[in-house]
Amino acid sequence: MGDSTTPLRVVIADDAMLLREGIQKVLEDAGIEVVASVGTADELLGVLDETPVDAAVLDIRMPPGHSDEGVVALERIRAGGSTIGVLLLSMYATPEYALRVMGAGSGTGYLLKERVAQPQTLVRAVETVASGGSVVDPEVVEQLVGRSRVDDPISRLTERERSVLELMAQGYSNGGIAQSLFLGLKTVETHVRSILQKLGLEESRDHHRRVLAVLALLGER
């Protein structure tokens, strides 16, 4: 979480100017410093070379190819050893894509573009990735959980456990889950242990690994 005295430094990359400006306003309203706002992935990488930032918010689909430039940029950032937070915005919620994005490492987020209209969601996502956490769009999780499976392990979960699982998949920490569901931390921890046991997943101290494991399990069928 950003220290209130030293604001988070963020760079934005999106080829749609309207959105770029909108995102900038939302972030600045929340006290985040937008050090640069660019239209392509290459420009973003240029900015990152020169300016130290805490996080980058970037569109997946950008010129020149309008395909997966954002993900490629993420992979290059990680390949360069940088651990800054990277939040990818996508017009479509695609689980397979989210899995690929999350696979790039911790401090990564995948969010539907329309979430920028929910300032708290966007700001919290930026803060989460900047602090090394993971963010997965609820719609992606919803799709994954809704997948039909042979011998569905999800069906063995209670209603409450399922809600906890969904938040786990979205990247929430136990504390975050407790806050969202108005539960005690101990209760959440019990639920998490039960869920992991029922799903046959190992407990892990590494928060990102937990997110990946849950997503991977949900991705299976």
Added chain:
Amino acid sequence: MAISGYWSTPAEARPETSYATLHALVPLVFAACAGVAWAISESRWPARLMVAFVVLWIPQSIYAVIGGVGWLWPVVRGLDLGWAVVTGIIVLIYPRGVLRERFDRWVVGIAAVASAVNLLAVLLLAAPGDGVCACSAPNPYRVAALPELFAAIDVGYRIIGVGLALAIAVRLLFRWMRGSVPARTVAFLMPLALLAWATTLTAQAVSYAAEARSDQMLATISLIAIASIPVSFVAGVSHARNMRARVADLMRITREGADRGLWAESLARTLRDASVRVYWWDEERGVYADASGTPIPKGDADPRGSQSVLPVASPLGVPIALIRHDRVLTDNMRLLDGVSSALRLSVDNGRLRSEIERTLAHVRESRQRIVEAGDAARRRIERDLHDGAQQQLVSLAMRLRRTSDQARDRGMPAIADEVDAEILLLNAALKELRELAQGLHPSLLAQGGLSLALPELAGRCSVPTEVRVDVAGRLPELVEATAYFVVAEALANVDKHAGATRVWIDASSDGRELRLTVRDNGAGGARLDAGTGIVGVLDRVEAVGGTLELVSESGHGTTITVRLPLVDGVDGAPPTLG
């Protein structure tokens, strides 16, 4: 009759028994050949003439019987060389049964006039005892006693006859010598027979003129020669018929569109003429050239040479080829007609085939272009939506949110709530727009190919679906899109109809084709009927040159197998003529 004539002839005037037998056999041979000729010849004339020969052969042997009948013997006596005239005509009309050339018509004309003059002379001038006839009754038609004139006409007629016979024999011999090996093999009997006969006839005529008794040996040879004429006629005609049967074989061989080399070879075999050459019309150069491209030699068009050329053209008059063949084959126009028909048919077949192949290729290409254009349009619309409407709606939602926040800050919660409601509506609209754009062209497919898009597609299916994608790298856009829509349609069908509990999707490529199977364990019984989405998918698959196979036995699930070529199919058009 010949027998009764023999018996009524005085014993000392009777010829030898063997000669008499032979003499009686000649008309039998003619009669038999007439029957065969009637059956196999194109024209009825040879058979008719052979029958006429049989009738006209009789008078020679029955003088002894009719010598006492005054009104009859002069008529018979006037016609007693008719068989020779008929024999000459039979030879001339060989093999087609018609008189072809002016020479032939002249010969027949002269023979007819001479025969008429002779008949008149016999009727009006002959007395009993003149010539061969040992007749006793007086000639009732006789108008004058001019024994010198009668003798002159009688001998002259025979000399003209011998002359004509010799002319025919020589002509035939010439024709035969100029002919090719194939024609000679059978037709050699005819000129030989005629020559033998003409020679003996000459000898007989000389001895007749000298009033000497003819030599028995010569007479026997003459009979054999005469009898061999209808035999060689029939043999020649049946040989030609065999050739026609071989044309049928030629048709069969070349129907499938033979190449040019094989054509010349088959033709030579059919016509039994190794000298046959086929020259194909070369549209570019405007010349006829053989299969290896060598143009036709100038001299080959010479109408006087031993070779003759047969032009073959399409029904519209477009030249196809020249067949250079032995001149003697022109005797058999039907055969050549058959050959040129076979050639025309073969070329037409080849031409049609290549035309159909060309048209098919065009249709295939244009089908593919239509699909490509459709895909491009979908992609463009999706991109326009993504970069335009969707982005604008998102930023609009964002601004509305700020408006709502500001309204709340300024103590206008009612307005803020209203704006929040608008935002919810806007989000719903955005979601719908997103799904529309996704359906138009899955952006994931464009971005990640089948290995990303197929699992995503499977994830949306209500039935548990196992996906295996074994495809290295990206495939051509058209193939990826087609495979994607196949799977989408198949899964939609599974959702709707199959009642399955499990689906398996398998996509693999070997670099040359993408093999895609979608299998379920449902009720089966699906069909490629009109109205089902699979038919639309089939169209698409075929447009990119692929195949779709549906196996759906009732109770055994449904398997759709699609193969899509990754490289442009090699055009396996067989070699064609023309």
